[in-house]
Amino acid sequence: MIAKAPQLPGSLHWHLIGHLQSNKVRKxxxxxxxIHSVGSLDLARDIDRIAGELGLYPKVYLEVNLAAEISKHGFSAEQLRSTLEALYALKRLEIHGLMCIPPYDPDAAKSRPYFVKLRELREELETLGAAPLPLLSMGMSHDFEIAIEEGATIVRVGSAIFGERTYSKAA
Incomplete structure (x- = not known):
């Protein structure tokens, strides 16, 4: 993204959906x-601080790791409940909703329980007095239809549009 953005029209609206390392926030x-992948209070604070320095108000989604996968980032549901007040105290972040990526399974139906959990978590957080979390970023090319059935407002379907990724081997 850092390399491609200057080569493309400035009118494009980039959404970052992968993990963002704290040392890359400024760039x-x-x-x-x-940013769809704010998965810790520390990262949120870094984004808030740097956004203040740059005069920005980034839109963010809070990433929730509902399956407690070690290989993925994100708040657990309990962490999110306990840090939500601190997250909303950050003045530069516009928290628009929640995001999740279920464990991959070729059977897309196995993603449904995670989409249901994310929707229910959003409803719970709103009931607890959090500001509205109107958007749910969930579902990818293989399971987006189920995500939409369960309330997704944003789906990530890059593979369906552009084809499968090809990764170059490191030299």
Whole structure:
């Protein structure tokens, strides 16, 4: 993204959906309209601080790791409940909703329980007095239809549009 953004029209609205390392926030923040992967209070604080320095108000989604997968980032549901007040105290972040990535399974139906859990967590957090969390970023190319059935407002379907990724081997 850092390399491609300057080569493309400035009118594009970039959404970052992968993990954002704290040491990359300063480079990425001016390029993106939205970050779908804020998965810790520390990262949120870094984004808030740097956004303040740059005069930005980034839109963010709070990433929730509902399956407690070690290989993935994100708040557990309990961590999110306990840090939500601190997250909303950050003045530069516009928290628009929640995001999850279920464990991959070729059977897309196995993603449904995670989409249901994310929707229910959003409803619970709103009931507890949090500001509205209107958007749910959930579902990818293989399971987006189920995600939509369960309330997704944003789906990530890059593979369906552009084809499967090809990864170059490191030299």
């Amino acid at each position: 990425v923040l001016p390029l993106v309209k939205c």
